[in-house]
Amino acid sequence: MITIKEVAEFAKVSQATVSRVLNNHSTVKEANKEKVYNAINELGFQPNSIAKALASNRSNSIGVLVGALEGSFFGNLMKEVEKKTRDANLHMIATCGHMDKKVEAESLHFLDSRRVDGLIVHAEKLEDEDLIKLAKHDRPLVVVNRHIEEISEQCFYIDNELGGYLASKHLIELGHRHIGIITGDMNKMDCRERLIGYHRAIQEAGIEPSMDYVYHGTYETESELNKALAKQLLDEHPQVTAVLCQNDNIAMATYDECDRRNLVVGKDISVIGFDDSVYCRYIRPTLTTVNYPIREIGINATNMLLNQLNGSKLPVQKRFNPELVKRNSVHSII
Incomplete structure (x- = not known):
C-alpha cells in the first residue's frame, strides 16, 4: 500500500x-x-477516508437524504448539490428514506457513520422534533421542502399555499366551476398547504366548496392509486370540467384516464399539474403546471452549507414563490 x-x-x-x-x-x-x-x-x-476524517475532523463530504432515487424532482436536487459540492472539492453521499420514518432515521444514522461534514435533508415522515434535535448537533444542517418555525433559518421551501391558489385561480378565470382535485399524501404539509390554496381561490370566487371533489392520492410515480382515483373522480363527477393535480405524476395518471375515455385534454377537459417536471413540455398536450424551483433550492441549500463549512460568502435564498407555467392542457369554457 x-x-x-x-x-x-x-x-x-x-x-x-x-x-x-x-x-x-x-x-x-x-x-x-x-x-x-x-x-x-x-x-x-x-x-484512507475514515482515517483522514478522524485526523482532520473533516471528511470533505456532504450527506444528502432524499425521499426517492427516481424522478426529475429528486434527480434535479441531487444534480445541483453534487455539482456545487464537487466545485468546492467535496463529495456528495446520497441515501434514500423511501418516505418511511424508520428508513429515514436509519439513513441519517448511516450518514452520521460516514462522518459527513454537513447534511441536506428532505424528510417526509420524521417529526419536526426529530429535525429540531438534529439541528442542535455541531454538524451544519439544512432542511429542504419543509418549513419548521423553530429552525426556520435552516429551512428551504416554497409557498405551497400560493402555488395551489395560482393553479386554482387560473382555472376559475377560464370559467371552470366544477374543479376536481387529486392531492398527494395528506400527511405531507405541502399537500395540506396546496389544498388550502385551492379552497382560498374557490371561496374568493364565491364557489361553494365540495369535499366530494377532493381525492387523496400520492406523489409517487406510476401509482396505481392515482390511476384509480382519476377514474373514480370522472366516474362519480362527470360534470367536472377541470382536474387540479397536486403534482405532475398525478397529472400523468389523469392524462391516461382521459385517453382511455377518449377525452382530449385541453379541449374536452382541463388538467393542471404541480412541479414543472422536465417531461411537461414534451408530452402532448404540453402540461400547464406550477413550477417548483428545486434546482435553485438545491443550489442555495448547498451554498449555505459551504458558507458554514468553508467561511464562504455565497448568496443564499431560503423562501421561494412558485409561478404558474401556462401551456396547452387548460382551455377556457367562457
Missing part, C-alpha cells in the same frame, strides 16, 4: 504538504498541489 511518505518523496515535498493538499487547505501553492496530484496519480495512492 502506497503511503503519504512515498507520495511526498515522489513529489519532492514534505509530508505536511501532502496532508494539506489532501485536506484542501487553501494555503498550499498551486505548484505544490500539482506535484502532489501528479504523484498520487502516478503511484495510485488511495487515502
Whole structure:
C-alpha cells in the first residue's frame, strides 16, 4: 500500500504538504498541489477516508437524504448539490428514506457513520422534533421542502399555499366551476398547504366548496392509486370540467384516464399539474403546471452549507414563490 511518505518523496515535498493538499487547505501553492496530484496519480495512492476524517475532523463530504432515487424532482436536487459540492472539492453521499420514518432515521444514522461534514435533508415522515434535535448537533444542517418555525433559518421551501391558489385561480378565470382535485399524501404539509390554496381561490370566487371533489392520492410515480382515483373522480363527477393535480405524476395518471375515455385534454377537459417536471413540455398536450424551483433550492441549500463549512460568502435564498407555467392542457369554457 502506497503511503503519504512515498507520495511526498515522489513529489519532492514534505509530508505536511501532502496532508494539506489532501485536506484542501487553501494555503498550499498551486505548484505544490500539482506535484502532489501528479504523484498520487502516478503511484495510485488511495487515502484512507475514515482515517483522514478522524485526523482532520473533516471528511470533505456532504450527506444528502432524499425521499426517492427516481424522478426529475429528486434527480434535479441531487444534480445541483453534487455539482456545487464537487466545485468546492467535496463529495456528495446520497441515501434514500423511501418516505418511511424508520428508513429515514436509519439513513441519517448511516450518514452520521460516514462522518459527513454537513447534511441536506428532505424528510417526509420524521417529526419536526426529530429535525429540531438534529439541528442542535455541531454538524451544519439544512432542511429542504419543509418549513419548521423553530429552525426556520435552516429551512428551504416554497409557498405551497400560493402555488395551489395560482393553479386554482387560473382555472376559475377560464370559467371552470366544477374543479376536481387529486392531492398527494395528506400527511405531507405541502399537500395540506396546496389544498388550502385551492379552497382560498374557490371561496374568493364565491364557489361553494365540495369535499366530494377532493381525492387523496400520492406523489409517487406510476401509482396505481392515482390511476384509480382519476377514474373514480370522472366516474362519480362527470360534470367536472377541470382536474387540479397536486403534482405532475398525478397529472400523468389523469392524462391516461382521459385517453382511455377518449377525452382530449385541453379541449374536452382541463388538467393542471404541480412541479414543472422536465417531461411537461414534451408530452402532448404540453402540461400547464406550477413550477417548483428545486434546482435553485438545491443550489442555495448547498451554498449555505459551504458558507458554514468553508467561511464562504455565497448568496443564499431560503423562501421561494412558485409561478404558474401556462401551456396547452387548460382551455377556457367562457
